[in-house]
Amino acid sequence: MDKMRIVAGTILFGSLWGFSECIIGSYFHDAGLPAGAIMTGVFAVGFMLITRLLYRQRGMQLGMGLVAGMLRLFNPFGGCFICSAIAIMAEGALFELVWYKISLDFTELKKPIMTASMGVITAYVCFVGGYIVTQVLTPMFSSAGFYLENLIVFLPQILSRGLLAAVLGGIIIPVAMLLKNIGIARIRDRVYYPTTVAISVLCWTAVIVNTLLILEV
Amino acid sequence: MGKEKLIPILALIILLIGSSSTIYVYATQDNTNIDTDTINIYNQHYTIEQIFSIAEPRIFNDLNYSGVALDDLIIKVGVECPEYHTYTITGEGGYQKTVKWGNMQNGLLTMEKRVVFTDLPKAFRVKGVVKIEVI
Numbered sequence: 001m002d003k004m005r006i007v008a009g010t011i012l013f014g015s016l017w018g019f020s021e022c023i024i025g026s027y028f029h030d031a032g033l034p035a036g037a038i039m040t041g042v043f044a045v046g047f048m049l050i051t052r053l054l055y056r057q058r059g060m061q062l063g064m065g066l067v068a069g070m071l072r073l074f075n076p077f078g079g080c081f082i083c084s085a086i087a088i089m090a091e092g093a094l095f096e097l098v099w100y101k102i103s104l105d106f107t108e109l110k111k112p113i114m115t116a117s118m119g120v121i122t123a124y125v126c127f128v129g130g131y132i133v134t135q136v137l138t139p140m141f142s143s144a145g146f147y148l149e150n151l152i153v154f155l156p157q158i159l160s161r162g163l164l165a166a167v168l169g170g171i172i173i174p175v176a177m178l179l180k181n182i183g184i185a186r187i188r189d190r191v192y193y194p195t196t197v198a199i200s201v202l203c204w205t206a207v208i209v210n211t212l213l214i215l216e217v
Numbered sequence: 218m219g220k221e222k223l224i225p226i227l228a229l230i231i232l233l234i235g236s237s238s239t240i241y242v243y244a245t246q247d248n249t250n251i252d253t254d255t256i257n258i259y260n261q262h263y264t265i266e267q268i269f270s271i272a273e274p275r276i277f278n279d280l281n282y283s284g285v286a287l288d289d290l291i292i293k294v295g296v297e298c299p300e301y302h303t304y305t306i307t308g309e310g311g312y313q314k315t316v317k318w319g320n321m322q323n324g325l326l327t328m329e330k331r332v333v334f335t336d337l338p339k340a341f342r343v344k345g346v347v348k349i350e351v352i
Contacts, residue, residue, distance in 0.1 A: 082338045101220070108220050117228035124231045138340045139314075147315040150305070154312055160242045163235030170228070 001055060001185055005192065009051060009184070010060050012196040014067025015203035017047045021068060021088060022075035022207045034164055040091060040127040041168025044068075045119065048095045049176045054184040056104040058096065065092015071204060075211050083138045087130035094129045098122050106180060115174040123169020128162040246310075256330065257348040259294045265328060275325040277335055284327035291321060296351050303352045306332050309345035315352070316341065 020043040028035035048061040069089035072081055098121060102108055109115050132151065135158075139146040184192075255262040263271075271293045272285035291299050300318040307313040316324070316334065320341075324334040330346045 083340045108224075111221075113225055114221065117225045120228040120231055121224065124235065134340070138338050142337050142341070144314070144316045144320050144337055144341060147303075147305075150313050150315055156238045156241050156245075157311060159234055159238035163232070163239055166231055166235055 001057065005184075006055055006057050006060060007063075008193060008196040009055055010063040011067055011200050013047050013051045014064035015071060015200040017043060017064055018068035018071025018088070019203035019207055020047075021072050021084065023210060025084075026075070034161065036087075036131070037127060037161055037164035038168065040130065041123045041165035042172050044088070044091050044126060045095070045123045045169045046172045046176055048092070049122075049173055050179055052099060052104075053106070053176065053180050054182060058100070058104070061095045061099075062092045065089045065095075068092070071207055074204075075207050082141070083134040086137050087134040090130040090133035091126040094126045095122060098125050106177075109177065112174055115177050116170045119169035119171065119173030120166045121169075122173065124162045124166035126169075127165035128158055131158045131161070256346055257350075258290070259296055259349070259351050261294065263294070265330060268326065269328065272326075277325065277333065280333060280335065282325060282327055282331075282333045284325040284331075284333075287321040287324035287326055287332065288318070290326065291349075291351070305348075305350040305352060306343045306346055307348040307350070308343040309347055312343060314341045314343055 021039055024043070025035050025039045028038055048064060051057075051060055051064060065088055069085040069092075072085040072088055075081060098118075102118070109118060132155075135151050135154070136146055139150075255264050256268065258268075268290060269285055272290040274283065275286040275289075276283040287304075288299070291304070296302065299321070303315050303317055304321055305313055305315045316337065320334050320337055323336040324332055326332050326346065330344070332341075332343050332346055334341050
């Protein structure tokens with residue numbers, strides 16, 4: 001596939017993911033719901049798998065994580081935004097690792113048990129891995145520094161919270177696999193590029209305007 | 218072992234890890250008889266009212282938080298040479314963060330037992346503080 005198409009797709013889906021984290025994730029967080037597990041199990045894993053299915057390009061999900069993480073940095077509300085941005089970027093990298101050995105035509109994932117299992121593995125690894133990475137890196141970037149004992153004490157909580165993400169991932173990946181036969185390459189350039197740019201701009205504008213509105217209040 | 222066997226086994230192991238961790242977390246929360254009415258600071262128990270009566274107030278207008286100054290609190294509970302120690306703050310759920318004296322000078326403890334720092338990310342905000350350990 002044309003590299004420009006992949007770059008545009010990375011920015012589009014990364015922006016959609018970041019928008020979901022900032023707007024929907026903040027609402028979940030404010031409502032007292034387990035926002036992290038829901039966002040990883042449904043949105044992060046869902047968006048990354050959809051792009052893997054549509055574009056069949058390795059490395060794209062890492063790029064999406066970087067775009068979504070950058071967008072999360074623009075929204076300093078709903079929990080620790082630096083931690084969230086780091087976690088999102090880590091999730092993109094972890095998705096790439098988990099799916100590295102899975103072929104791009106998904107021949108291994110014909111049976112429902114295989115898709116559900118991949119959903120469980122992907123969501124759990126992304127959630128727990130992202131959480132651990134952020135617990136290590138956030139203190140390192142601060143003046144307090146990182147203390148291993150703080151992570152070890154909290155590890156059972158992290159492993160426990162990942163269970164919901166795993167269950168959600170086990171449901172969302174078999175559903176997302178239904179999009180396997182959609183051919184993104186069939187969309188004409190004059191439709192594809194304006195659409196991707198417009199939606200991406202809309203996502204970034206919505207997050208930035210939302211941030212400015214909250215700051216004014 | 219082929220992928221067809223390995224992937225479901227890995228998923229099952231993950232579900233077992235998640236489930237057993239959840240059981241462990243709930244079991245330890247039920248079994249630990251944590252006194253949530255007081256905060257253990259430097260191995261002594263204080264009620265939040267006592268803390269507010271001994272330490273200087275501090276307000277973070279930008280963050281909309283008010284409480285008592287953590288550095289003053291540490292001095293008032295009798296810690297000597299506070300700048301040479303680190304401080305581990307533990308919340309009800311076991312979440313804990315270790316900070317330096319410089320951070321304590323930019324931190325406060327609210328009436329709701331939450332610590333907030335102006336110089337650290339939100340990840341360092343510990344809710345339901347039960348212990349401040351001096352190391």
